[in-house]
Amino acid sequence: MPIPRRKFDTLIVGAGGAGLNAALRLASAELRVAVVSKVFPTRSHTVAAQGGVNAALANVLPDDWHWHMFDTVKGSDYLGDQDAIEYMCREAIPTVYELEHAGVPFSRLDDGKIYQRAFGGQSQRFGGEQAVRTCAAADRTGHAILHTLYQQNLRARTHFFDEYFAIDLIRDEDGVAIGALVLEIETGEALVIEAKATLLASGGHGQVFRTTTNAFINTGDGMAMALRAGVPLMDMEFYQFHPTGVAGKGMLITEGARGEGGYLINGDGERFMEGYAPRALDLASRDVVARSMVTEVREGRGCGPEKDHVMLKLDHLGAEVVHHRLPGITDICRVFLGLDPAERPIPVFPTAHYAMGGIPTDRYARVVAPARHGPEEVVPGLYAAGECACVSVHGANRLGGNSLLDILVFGRAAGTDILEYVRNNPNHRPLRDEDLEPVVTRLGRWERTGAGEGVAAVKADLRKLMEDHCGVFRDDATMAAGVEKLKALRERVEHARLKDQSKTFNTARIEALELDNLVDVGMATLMSALHRQESRGAHSRVDYPERDDELWMKHSLYSRDGDRMDYKPVRTKPLSVESFPPKARVY
Amino acid sequence: MSQPTDADQAPRAATADAELSRVGWQCRRGMLELDLLLSQFLTTGFARLDAAGRADFLRLLGYPDQIIHSWLMGREPPADAELRRLVTQIWAATAKHPGDAA
Ligand SMILES: Cc1cc2nc3c(=O)[nH]c(=O)nc-3n(C[C@H](O)[C@H](O)[C@H](O)COP(=O)(O)OP(=O)(O)OC[C@H]3O[C@@H](n4cnc5c(N)ncnc54)[C@H](O)[C@@H]3O)c2cc1C
Numbered sequence: 001m002p003i004p005r006r007k008f009d010t011l012i013v014g015a016g017g018a019g020l021n022a023a024l025r026l027a028s029a030e031l032r033v034a035v036v037s038k039v040f041p042t043r044s045h046t047v048a049a050q051g052g053v054n055a056a057l058a059n060v061l062p063d064d065w066h067w068h069m070f071d072t073v074k075g076s077d078y079l080g081d082q083d084a085i086e087y088m089c090r091e092a093i094p095t096v097y098e099l100e101h102a103g104v105p106f107s108r109l110d111d112g113k114i115y116q117r118a119f120g121g122q123s124q125r126f127g128g129e130q131a132v133r134t135c136a137a138a139d140r141t142g143h144a145i146l147h148t149l150y151q152q153n154l155r156a157r158t159h160f161f162d163e164y165f166a167i168d169l170i171r172d173e174d175g176v177a178i179g180a181l182v183l184e185i186e187t188g189e190a191l192v193i194e195a196k197a198t199l200l201a202s203g204g205h206g207q208v209f210r211t212t213t214n215a216f217i218n219t220g221d222g223m224a225m226a227l228r229a230g231v232p233l234m235d236m237e238f239y240q241f242h243p244t245g246v247a248g249k250g251m252l253i254t255e256g257a258r259g260e261g262g263y264l265i266n267g268d269g270e271r272f273m274e275g276y277a278p279r280a281l282d283l284a285s286r287d288v289v290a291r292s293m294v295t296e297v298r299e300g301r302g303c304g305p306e307k308d309h310v311m312l313k314l315d316h317l318g319a320e321v322v323h324h325r326l327p328g329i330t331d332i333c334r335v336f337l338g339l340d341p342a343e344r345p346i347p348v349f350p351t352a353h354y355a356m357g358g359i360p361t362d363r364y365a366r367v368v369a370p371a372r373h374g375p376e377e378v379v380p381g382l383y384a385a386g387e388c389a390c391v392s393v394h395g396a397n398r399l400g401g402n403s404l405l406d407i408l409v410f411g412r413a414a415g416t417d418i419l420e421y422v423r424n425n426p427n428h429r430p431l432r433d434e435d436l437e438p439v440v441t442r443l444g445r446w447e448r449t450g451a452g453e454g455v456a457a458v459k460a461d462l463r464k465l466m467e468d469h470c471g472v473f474r475d476d477a478t479m480a481a482g483v484e485k486l487k488a489l490r491e492r493v494e495h496a497r498l499k500d501q502s503k504t505f506n507t508a509r510i511e512a513l514e515l516d517n518l519v520d521v522g523m524a525t526l527m528s529a530l531h532r533q534e535s536r537g538a539h540s541r542v543d544y545p546e547r548d549d550e551l552w553m554k555h556s557l558y559s560r561d562g563d564r565m566d567y568k569p570v571r572t573k574p575l576s577v578e579s580f581p582p583k584a585r586v587y
Numbered sequence: 588m589s590q591p592t593d594a595d596q597a598p599r600a601a602t603a604d605a606e607l608s609r610v611g612w613q614c615r616r617g618m619l620e621l622d623l624l625l626s627q628f629l630t631t632g633f634a635r636l637d638a639a640g641r642a643d644f645l646r647l648l649g650y651p652d653q654i655i656h657s658w659l660m661g662r663e664p665p666a667d668a669e670l671r672r673l674v675t676q677i678w679a680a681t682a683k684h685p686g687d688a689a
Contacts, residue, residue, distance in 0.1 A: 039615050047617035047652045143653040163612065185612060216622045218613055251619055331660040332620070338682065426608075505608040 003181070003190045003440070005431070008034040008159065009422050011179055011195035012167040013222055015144070018386025018407035018414075019201030020149035022365075025415025027156035031422060036161045036182050038510070041150050045203050045215050046407065049142030050328075052117060052134035053408070054401035055092035059113040060132040062124060065089040068125045068133060068357045070580060076395025077537035078582035079235070080552065081571035084363040084391045086144035088383055088402075089408045096135050101409070104148045106137050120255065121399040134401040136499035138534050139328070142404065164191070165510055166221060168439035169229040169382070170431065171197065177382035178429050180225070180435075182517060185510060188503030197418045200226060200359060200367075201411065204387040204525075207514075209248040209352035210463040210470070213242060221390040224517035226359045227524065228442075231369050231379060232557040232566065234390040235357035236521070237529035237539045240398055241472050243289040245351020247309035253348060258282045260325055262314040264293065265345065266301040268329060272310070281445065287397070287538055290350040293300055294472045297349070304347060313344035318342065340556055350472050354403060356394040356538065357528070359384035360557065363391060370557065375568035381425075383418060385410040392555065395570075396537025443574055447510045451580040452497030455512045462489055462515070462522055470526050475542040479530040486526055489517055524558040531565045532556060549582050608660075610641075615647040621652060624659050628647050632680030640676075643669045 009028050012019045015037035027033045037044065056063040068089040073080055100106055100114065107115035114135050122131040137144035153160075163185045179194040202222030206214025215499060223233055244253040258264075263282045266272045276292040277284035280556050284292075293310050296302060303311050314322050314329075318482070322342035323330050333341045362368050362376065365385045371377035385391075386407040393406055469482025500508045534548040535541050557566040573578050610633070614625035625648075636644060645654065647670055657663050659672050665671050 015671075039612075039617070043615070043652055045617045048619070096657075140653050143651070147651070213619060215615070215617055217617070249623065251623075311589045327662075328660075331662065335660055335678070336623070420677070450638050500604070502605065505605045505612065507608045507612050510612075 003192050003436070005192040005194055006034070007194045007428055008032045009195065010034070010197050010199065010418055011036065011193045012199045012201055013180060013225075014044070014201035014203060014386065014388070015150070015160070016044035016046040016201060016203050016386060016407065017145055017149065017404060018411035019199065020153055020413030021408050022199055022201065022385060022415040022418070023153050024149060024156060025412055026418060027158040029419055032218060034161060034195065035153070035158055036164045036166050036180075036193070038163065038165045038185070038221075040162050042146055043158060045144060045218055046142045046146045046404070047121060048215065049404050050139045051119065052132075052136035052141045052398070052401050053096065053145075053404035054119070054133045054496060055096040055134065055135055055405065056089065056133055057093060057096065058311050059109060060116050061129055063133055065093060066244060066577060067124055067126060067131060068092065068122075069574070069577070071122055071131075072393060073580045074583070074585060075121045075397055075399040076259050076393070077397055077547065077585050078549070078580075079238070079392070079393050079395030079555070079570055082574040082579055083571050085393050086574040086577060087363045088393050088405060088409045092405050093414065094407070095263050095408050099148070102148050102152055103477060104137060104144050104232045106135055106153060119400040123496060127264055145404065145408070153216050163428070165513065166202070166225065167513060168440060168442055169225050171229055172429055172431070172435050172437050174380075176380045176429055178431055178435070179227070183435070183441065183443070185507070186505055188509070190507055192431070196422045196425055196428060197383060199365070199383040199385060199414050199418065200388055201384070201386045202388045203342060204355045205518065206352045206355075208463065208466050208518045208522045208525065210467040211245055211248065211349060212352040213245060213250055213252045213353070219514040220388070221514065221517045222384065222522035223358055223524070224301070224520040226367070226384065227520050227560040230561070231359060231367055231382070232559040233357060233521070233524045234360040234526070234555050234557055235396070236524040236558055237532050237556060238356035238394075238396045238537055239352060239525060240286070240288045240354040240356065240538045241350040242349045242353040243286055243293060243350050244312055246332065246336060246348040249336060250351040251336065252351065252353070253312060253329055253332065253346060256282075257312060257314060257326055257329055260314075260321060262312055263395045264348070265311050265313050265531075266296045267303045267307055267310075268301055270295050270301075272301070284315065287540060290472045291540060293348070293350060298473075299464045306445070309347045309349040312348045313345040314341045315343055315345065354398055355387055356390070356392070356398055358390035360555075361385070361389050361391050361410070363410075363413065364417040365389065365391070365410050366417060370566060370568065374433075381421070385414045421433065446498050446509055447501065448497060449501065450497060452495050453492060454499065455496055455508065455515050457514050458489065458496055459511070459518065459551040462486075462518060465489065466522050466525070470529050472540070473542055474529055474540065476530070479526060482526050483530055486519070486523055490523070493519055519558060523560075523563060527563055527565060528556040528558050553582065610645065610648070613645070616655070616667045617652050618656060621655055621659065624677060628677045632676055639669075640673065643673045646670070647673055670676075
């Protein structure tokens with residue numbers, strides 16, 4: 001039976017902040033917009049962002065978008081593209097005001113202006129005093145943004161396909177993106193959504209690591225869709241690990257705990273950060289603390305029966321401080337560990353948090369890939385924004401509060417450019433059966449019957465493999481072994497089978513499709529990491545401990561076809577100001 | 588009345604599985620804390636709920652993530668008694684005891 005088809009002006013895969021901000025722009029301009037989301041839109045991961053969104057509003061202390069730009073370039077360890085960073089930091093200010101007008105209930109200062117808080121990595125006057133730049137709606141900024149954008153989209157008559165799973169992109173013979181094949185989770189029926197332009201806004205892929213702060217839905221689907229459609233992924237080796245996740249579980253214990261005077265101890269009860277960062281101690285930058293923790297465990301000084309974590313000690317601060325200033329941490333410890341952090345230390349270990357890399361785009365959110373005329377040729381009709389994209393504003397390391405900003409600014413930029421694109425390309429391009437063939441084949445892949453391994457076991461092994469071979473610490477031998485193991489695991493996936501072949505609400509099938517995606521982004525991550533022979537930002541190699549601007553100030557591009565690596569230059573020229581040349585990144 | 592045959596039971600079992608999958612997918616949320624608690628409850632506590640309890644669980648899943656989060660993390664209790672009881676059941680089914688840590 002032929003697969004039913006529906007036509008829209010634009011298809012957006014993902015209903016997080018990036019997807020919804022783009023959709024709003026388009027639906028408000030009377031375009032017919034389809035938003036596909038595998039979970040109900042307001043359950044997208046954006047809801048988890050509590051800290052806030054950066055914009056140099058100068059509501060508390062003097063500030064300037066140019067200082068914000070400096071901090072972001074430096075934070076990126078000079079791998080960020082300075083044109084995109086300038087654009088983002090300038091646009092931050094109108095973006096936040098636009099959200100305010102849309103109804104996001106930002107917290108207020110006494111004078112009625114939007115409340116802003118201080119975050120790490122923010123400075124005044126190009127590296128001077130701490131800046132106060134992060135706009136917050138209490139501790140539920142992401143939730144407030146997501147709900148406001150969703151309501152606005154309903155009003156603008158965006159068409160939502162809730163609980164539909166996007167399987168693959170469709171490109172025609174000229175390589176133009178003309179829509180995607182999606183699956184209605186409830187019925188198990190496939191649907192082709194044809195569109196003049198398609199935006200991938202499917203979020204991150206923390207689930208590729210065993211221990212992560214990310215929700216179960218973050219499986220890198222859009223990134224893998226891009227890979228399978230022949231688009232490379234960029235800078236995938238740069239994955240941010242947060243030092244203090246609850247050991248074995250991943251939930252975030254905010255830096256605030258160490259800010260209040262908490263410190264880390266090893267199995268011998270030693271305050272080990274004294275040996276690694278004598279001045280900054282436990283408040284050294286995220287990557288330094290994470291590496292120190294892993295070193296302690298590797299050298300046999302971990303805690304617990306398996307000696308596989310360290311402890312965060314807060315009990316010396318007293319119940320008053322712990323319970324009142326750190327209520328979120330107190331809750332997590334009580335519910336998940338059955339302990340009171342005012343009385344006992346918390347078992348912690350670095351946890352996978354945020355993808356700096358992703359689908360390469362320019363600052364209009366157009367997907368760009370190497371082709372005949374250069375490394376950044378636009379893939380017509382295809383856009384990407386948010387955590388699944390790499391524009392690249394975070395380079396080798398993201399600053400807190402810059403991700404919500406990224407998704408909003410570039411979600412909106414995508415909307416603006418798509419408007420123009422659809423105006424210039426007003427007709428749907430013909431969709432031929434041949435264009436559908438590869439995606440339909442994939443749909444059938446998990447319908448094979450017979451004996452074979454189950455999905456859950458392979459997935460667990462993948463996540464452990466990634467943690468062991470591409471975690472906080474990296475070296476050639478460990479990663480090369482990881483690549484071999486992952487190739488073998490990829491073979492196992494080929495032979496895995498689904499026991500349940502029912503159609504209705506067959507979530508096992510969805511999990512199998514997610515596993516395919518995780519394997520693809522896992523390989524992109526490992527291959528990119530193996531080949532980058534330097535340490536920069538979140539990518540730290542024992543065998544190449546220094547940053548090497550001469551050889552490595554360039555973006556990695558991984559292609560699925562033949563697991564190939566390619567590179568392209570960093571855009572060091574901003575739009576209107578002087579470039580910030582690379583310097584040692586000291587705080 | 589004849590005894591139900593296997594053929595009668597198979598679709599019923601399939602319906603029950605589909606129902607569990609449907610609820611399971613509703614347990615997929617935007618926050619890891621909720622994913623962990625809700626999915627664990629689904630495997631350890633959900634089967635023991637009676638029809639009314641299951642309906643309450645579905646009702647709870649209909650609330651926004653931030654609200655469920657504040658209930659399950661004990662910040663504030665749900666307004667109605669049934670959901671308050673359910674929250675306690677989720678805690679009991681997913682309880683950690685000092686010493687279990689990590
Ligand atoms: C615990 C935590 C706290 C954070 N706090 C902050 C903070 O304070 N400030 C900050 O700036 N950043 C923060 N971040 C990062 C930030 O929240 C995310 O990077 C950002 O929200 C990602 O938004 P997005 O729109 O790209 O994707 P998401 O919000 O992740 O949305 C992805 C969407 O894609 C859909 N989707 C995915 N795959 C498919 C598929 N195959 N088919 C259909 N739909 C699909 C999902 O259903 C969802 O709707 C935090 C992250 C975490 C984990």
